Amino acid sequence: MGSVDKTLFLLSRGGDTLIIQIYVDDIIFGGSSHALVSSFAEQMSREFEMSLMGELQFFLGLQFKQGPEETFVHQAKYTRDIHKKFEMGDSKPMTTPMSTNTALDADEDGEVVDQKKFRGMIGSLLCLTATRPDIQFAVCLCACYQASPRTSHPVKRIFRYLKFTPELGLWYSSGSFLSLRGFLDADHAGCRIDRKLTSGTCQLLGTSLVSWSSHKQASVSLSTTEAEYIAAASCCSKLLWMKATLSDFGLRFGKIPLLVDSTSAISVAKNPVLHSRTKYIDVRFHFLRDHYEKGDIDLIHVVSANQLADIFTKPLEFHAFVRLRGYRLKVLTMHSSRGRLRANGPASLLS
Template identity: 80%
Template sequence: MVVRNKARLVVQAHLEAIRIPLAFAASKGFKLQQIDGKSAFLNGFIEEEVYVRQPPGFESAKFPDRVYKLRKALYGLKQIPRAWFVMGSVDKTVFPLRHGGDTLLIYVDDIIFGGSSHALVSSFAEQMSREFELSLMGELQFFLGLQIKQGPKETFVHQAKYTKDILNKFEMGDSKPMTTLMSTQTALDADEDGEAVDQKEFRGMIGSLFYLTATRPDIQFAVCLCARYQASLRTSHRQVVKRILRYLKYTPELGLWYSSESSQMLTMPAARLTARTSLVSWSSRKQSSVATTNTEAEYIAAASCCSQLLWMKATLSDFGLRFGRIPLLVDSTSAISVAKNPILHSKTKHIDVRFHFLRDRYEKGDIDLIHVSTENPLADILTKPLEFNAFVRLRGNRLEVLTIHSSRERLRANGPASLLSWCDE
């Protein structure tokens, strides 16, 4: 009987924890390599006291009621990676090592590593080879369903193969392509009078599309909107999902472009969009708390964004990056005033206490709330259906969701865009 499906657990990994090392490596100009340690997790000595029951068929006849005390790590234990690497203080899947001014990044389970120093990378590979039997897989190209193409000045991450597999699975490979995800006139609702449809097929589509959002922020809003109606599915809902698939038919090779040349800033709009050339985090979902005013809704969204921003800041600190006040872009002057002006707090007592940590973080100097004009609607692609020109402009020019061919053409012509990215201060 299968008790645990390892592949399923791996797919549920924090995808931002994967995108951040990819973006960091691209910005620093080094390539990631991949190796598979065949016996690495059977040779690590552990410091904790861990006991296991006697395996069936191997019980001791003399001491049948006793347990074994482990001296080395067993595959499947959380102690395995720590037996060999220094774990990051925030992200437990990434193991950054600092040596002088150089950085070595290690991502487990299948070991992905790379560094700013060729000597440091070679030393790590040599040390691992002495200890374990390894399968050298060369330059990182495919990982957790993500296809990765690393060039001298850029890294391109996409899911073209997965996209084609989805289209074939749901018999949409020969469908007519669509240039946009949703019509601007679409108003999706519960449609209680509509015809019910097969839940199994619909939920299969939604589940498949959710993993595709790992590299396709352009479909995030439409997929999340359709996912709200899985409990009571109607024909209108299925039509919208099929239009998403027809859009994928039109754009199967879009992906994230990370450049080695970027401006010196880390920032985040309140829709959780980071970096024009290093997009690593985004979200589109209903708020968990009901807001009574637009100001309250914007304030809650900014607080949620702030928590994600602080997690990213702490994660990057393990890579040796240091930041001062990080700009958080908000398009509501009222929400900024609530966070900055204590006099207004008497009018916001009804807001859930957990959202007021935005004010605390501002006072502590972790973030800086900056108003962004609604004429620069970067977050619109995650909040509403857009007409074709606006959608393509935000998708390509602002989020850098491109094909590998268009990204290289842009790099040759103008160099990378330089709105937002990483830096050392």
């Protein structure tokens, strides 16, 4: 049993490994040996009233295409279904989920829209963010106005963007070097209502995006430095959790690179003295400095143009958005990969 995730089980036999993940009454499993996988499936079918569903292709709304070197995860069917549900199938496509000129507020004088439908659209889009990190920021921003939605809150534009990109999904390559990295960005005083900062983080295993978030913090930051420092603390905690989880797979990591585009935030984290300029920062965020001193993470400066987390904190113009979405985060279509997918992938499903 995994030490962090208690629904994860691993078996090593000789040089082969079997990995099992349990979700309610479903089991996803795969391994490096067909004999080991077949033996487990037969044993589970004998012990319990379960049936082998075969190669993993569809699970909880996620669609999988497996190959010897790559796996493609997408929600194209779900995307078509929600367009039909909310009668957006004939909408005009858009190239980005939000305009760079968008600055949302409560818009109390704006035209009111159906609250029930608006909340239904937000809920459906939140489910889609499981494979579409490119809409994460726009969906989370619109979700802040569910209590009193207006026509100026661009939830329909997100649907129109999905109309333009229905087949996008996440590519996972088996050939990439297994290094763990984190990126973070913060939009200081980004909310026009309460001026709280929006932090965005993403974590990559090799070249594959495995975790991401766009979150409005509970506190108001007094400077850009503090905003970046708080976002770095959030990203650090996620990296440490992932490091502990990956240790169950036998993967060991030393210093984990945490890439920040603020030299001042890096200086605060590396300063061992809590001088007067940082006393106002909440104590809970100073664990970032502690883990830097312990050698768990390594704070590295990255230029803003290469900051992957930008896509989770602000609307971007088309070319910058597409560059981060495709080339850096690997949110692509099935035909964009240079590899070739085949049947008989390694993961299977018991139900």
